[in-house]
Amino acid sequence: MRAFAFVALAACWTDPPAVEPPRVPLHPASPLVAEIRAHPLALTMATLHDFVIGYVVTNQSSSTVATGFFQSSLMINGEPSMQWGSAVGNGAVDPEWEALAPQHAITGEYTFGEHLFFKPGDYTLVLVVGSASSRPLRVHVAP
Amino acid sequence: MYDVEKRPATGASTQAAASEEPAVARAPRRKARSAGEGRGEGAPGTPTDQTKPATDGAQKATPLDTKQKPITVTSQAMRPIKAAPDTRKSVGIGESVIFYAETAPGEGVDGTWSASSGKSTTKDGQLTWVAPDTAGDATITFTPTDGAAKSVKMKVVAPSGLVFKKTGEMSFPKGKQGSGMLMDVTLAPLDVSFYGIKWKESDVEASNAKGFYAGIPLPKHVAAAAAMFGNDNDGPKDKAQFSGATGKLTEGSFDWVIPQAYIYNGTTVALDAITQTCTMENGGSTVCSKATEASNPRSP
Numbered sequence: 001m002r003a004f005a006f007v008a009l010a011a012c013w014t015d016p017p018a019v020e021p022p023r024v025p026l027h028p029a030s031p032l033v034a035e036i037r038a039h040p041l042a043l044t045m046a047t048l049h050d051f052v053i054g055y056v057v058t059n060q061s062s063s064t065v066a067t068g069f070f071q072s073s074l075m076i077n078g079e080p081s082m083q084w085g086s087a088v089g090n091g092a093v094d095p096e097w098e099a100l101a102p103q104h105a106i107t108g109e110y111t112f113g114e115h116l117f118f119k120p121g122d123y124t125l126v127l128v129v130g131s132a133s134s135r136p137l138r139v140h141v142a143p
Numbered sequence: 144m145y146d147v148e149k150r151p152a153t154g155a156s157t158q159a160a161a162s163e164e165p166a167v168a169r170a171p172r173r174k175a176r177s178a179g180e181g182r183g184e185g186a187p188g189t190p191t192d193q194t195k196p197a198t199d200g201a202q203k204a205t206p207l208d209t210k211q212k213p214i215t216v217t218s219q220a221m222r223p224i225k226a227a228p229d230t231r232k233s234v235g236i237g238e239s240v241i242f243y244a245e246t247a248p249g250e251g252v253d254g255t256w257s258a259s260s261g262k263s264t265t266k267d268g269q270l271t272w273v274a275p276d277t278a279g280d281a282t283i284t285f286t287p288t289d290g291a292a293k294s295v296k297m298k299v300v301a302p303s304g305l306v307f308k309k310t311g312e313m314s315f316p317k318g319k320q321g322s323g324m325l326m327d328v329t330l331a332p333l334d335v336s337f338y339g340i341k342w343k344e345s346d347v348e349a350s351n352a353k354g355f356y357a358g359i360p361l362p363k364h365v366a367a368a369a370a371m372f373g374n375d376n377d378g379p380k381d382k383a384q385f386s387g388a389t390g391k392l393t394e395g396s397f398d399w400v401i402p403q404a405y406i407y408n409g410t411t412v413a414l415d416a417i418t419q420t421c422t423m424e425n426g427g428s429t430v431c432s433k434a435t436e437a438s439n440p441r442s443p
Contacts, residue, residue: 070382071315082387083362089313089323090419091344091367093380110365118360 030132031061032100036074036125037137043113044142045120051113051139057129058105069097069106072129076116083115117141212246216285216293219243221271222336225375233298234274235335237407242270244285244293254287261299274299276408300335302405304414305342307434313384315441320392322429322441323384330376330405337376341369343411345402355388355395355423364399364419369406383433385421392427392443396420 038053053074059065070093074084087110096106117123120143127134220229221239234240244252256263256270259282263272272283278301286292306329313323330337349361370379398421403414419433428442 079389080387082360085321085387086362086385087365089384089386090364090382092328092342092370093325093382094368112363112365115360115362 030130031059031063031065032067032129032132033058033060034072034127034129034132034134036127036134038125038139041138042140042142043117048113048117048141049111051116052109052111053113053116053125054107054109055127056105056107057100057132059100059102062102064099064101067097067100067106068130072127074116075126075128076123078124081116083112084110087112212250214252214285214287214290214293215245216283216295217243217245218283218295218297220336222338222374224334224336227334231334232296233300233335235337235340236274236276236278236299236301237339238274238299238336240272240274240297242272242283242285242295244268244287252285252287253289254285257284257286258282259284272297276410277301300332301412302330302337302340302414304331305329305403305417305434306331307381307417307436309436309438310380312439312441313382315386318443319386320388320423320427320429320443321384321386322438323382323386323431324433324436324438326381326383326433326436327377328370328379328381330372333376336374337372337405338374339371339407341371341406342379343369343404343406345404347399347401349397349399352397353395355393356397356421357395359388361397364401381433383419383431383436384438385429385431388423388427388429392423392425394423394425396422 035056035058036053037056038051040047040050043051055072057067057069057072059067070088072084072088073080075081094106096104100106117139120141123139123141125137125139218230218232219241220231220234221241223229227233242256244254246252251268256265258270258272260279261273261275261281263270265271270283270285272281274281274297277299279299281297281299282294283297284292284294307326308329309324309326311325313321313325315321315323328342330340330342344364344366346363346366348363349356352361372378399419400416401419402416404411405414406412417434419431421429421431423429424440426442428440429438430440431438
């Protein structure tokens, strides 16, 4: 029995290893870099309409890419904003969103603070475009 | 899709544009049209310095053959459209049209041109006329050196509205509430050219909220950048969708009554508003409708 196990083990060790396909990451590195910029970062419920949020999505690859920006999400404290989804998901299609040249960026800004924050508090905002996420941005809304 | 066609200059007579006196031009000779010629020159819909108001005075043709023969005045719209021939007598605001006066194909006539409105230039005896920015009638007149004047009546048409035609569904991740569609947008009427005119929507708050949507903060419609119409008054693509409702999804609906406008020569002119409606059934099956089109019902 022991001898059989040894032979079997030896056979395993001596068999040439199978050629493995190249490893493809589950979430390949995004060709896009997403950023959000906003001001002011300290608001009150009465000044929400002053809040301006801008985005910069840069294609850092060497080929033209479809950004999928119309399906991007603005996560607010971990929950997708319905207002952001409505803003990017409706209206005239921007050709650059569909075919962004290498090293080019799409930019824009929105002023709909009253549709993002519905009560006082601290909020963390993250823009998600495909597999690219922006750095978090913190906004404080006072009563 | 989006029009990237270059607009070659028409080579209009700068002499004609610069002079207050009737310009001297050679009698008309039919010429092959450049395929890229369109609404004026330079930026879409923007006449250049080479044009001048037609009412400044008649523009004179140079002597050629002055024999008395029946004269035919022919018009040829510079921007072809599928729905009407180039010789159409209805044109869009700002459209360019070439006029020829001939006694036989290729045989020009001495004379002068004038137009009751719009802007015009002459070259090689032909008149290039740019329709005015507003709807109305215009008369283009050719007065031969010998003989009676010949006139052509033109109708200038302004955009009357937008036509949305669904071209596909938008996709959403499984488990996410939402439904939407992609549409082609055209500017009516389609039997004249509105090449170079832009389409613009405006922001609007949600209204008419019912059921589920009466109980949550609703998103407003946010205007996207203006999009330009190209050949056959098409080009812009529109996306219309509603998504992102969370929690217990129950029956409800709301509207965006979206202000619409066209922009020509820097002037924004309102068109009828278009209603976009989100309708959700119990369980989250959602339909997004806009104008006459609607997305397929989609469940999360």
